[in-house]
Amino acid sequence: MNKDFYDCKQILITGGTGSFGKAFLKKIINQYPHIKRLVVFSRDELKQWELKELYPEKDYPQLRFFIGDIRNKDRLRRALDGIDIVIHCAALKQVNTAEFNPIEYIDTNVLGSENIVQACIESGVSKVVALSTDKASSPINLYGATKLCADKLFIAANNIIGSKKIQFSIVRYGNVMGSRGSVMPFFMEKAKTGVIPITDPEMTRFNISLEEGTNMVIYALENSIGGEILVPKIPSYRIIDVAKAIAPDAKIKIIGPRPGEKIHEQMISLSDSLSTYDIGNYYVILPPNENYINKFLAKNKNSKLVPRNFSFNSKNNSFLNVQEIRELIRKHIDPEFVPL
DSSP, X not given: OOHHHHTTOEEEEETTTSHHHHHHHHHHHHHOTTOSEEEEEESOXXXXXXXXXXXXXXXXXXXXXXXXXXXXXXXXXXXXXXXXXXXXXXXXXXXXXXXXXXXXXXXXXXXXXXXXXXXXXXXXXXXXXXXXXXXXXXXXXXXXXXXXXXXHHXXXXXXXXXXXXXEEEEEEEOEETTOTTOHHHHHHXXXXXXXXXXXXXTOEEEEEOHHHHHHHHHHHHHHOOSSOEXXXXXXXXXXXXXXXXHOTTSEEEEOOOOTTOOSSOEEEOTTGGXXXXXXXXXXXXXXXXXXXXXXXXXXXXXXXXXXXXXXXXXXXXXXXXXXXXXXXXXXXXXXXXXXX
16 A cells, blocks of 8 residues: 555545445554545444444544435535545445346436546545446446446546546455355355255356455555446355355255346456456456557556457356365354354
């Protein structure tokens, strides 16, 4: 992390009481305790109260807590007063719930994102990094479609800033280990019953830890020029292997895919490959704009355009084996984990 980058900065995290928000807050507070201000913006008063208990005001005077919803642009403007950097995490995320409540997801994930764009431009924010998802690449479900639309809004925002000094970038990654509602804690709980429900025995997913996710956002904050979609080079796992890693003797019950659920996920499509560059630990999807690409290449001289028919998906990828999954569970979820 670049210490000078964070000196005297004021940062706001939308959805700041979620899994990522809490991990990012902890990292910044531990490494930069003298940061000027760090604002947690969310609509969940209980989770804000729980965070305040962990970070009491007398010990962490740089922390602020704002109750608010990204659907409310006026409240966003108030919260953004004096803010330099925005990490946008707030979203409705449950795939199957979105299929039955589409307007709610559109109001938050699409219209709420547009509120972020407009409020940040109007408030003098200098940098915005928005969190995306693998489900935004070639989406087949409503949730993925709303996140793709949000991605487009943030990338296009770089074209409407006028004379304002602000950059909008995106980080896109897959399933986060141990996050609320994720598969590993779910299987660990179900294993106690002796039966683990699996939607499809061939299903695969990308895997990333919260630490890797926060490091990726920090990289984007310090290195992005605006307009990028940053994608990490992360492994996949087979859902059936997760079940074996957690409870090798449990009965597997095949229940079929839920509404809107893919068998395999994707983060870079064949179409995206035409403007996707390999920069080492990450891929970067760029807008198909020659001037922008030249600007990016001037800063990233060692980057390489990926092959024309390249696609980054969870099916054709490197896979974690059962033992590696167990080790990651112990490292990131439960240090005392023992397979049932």
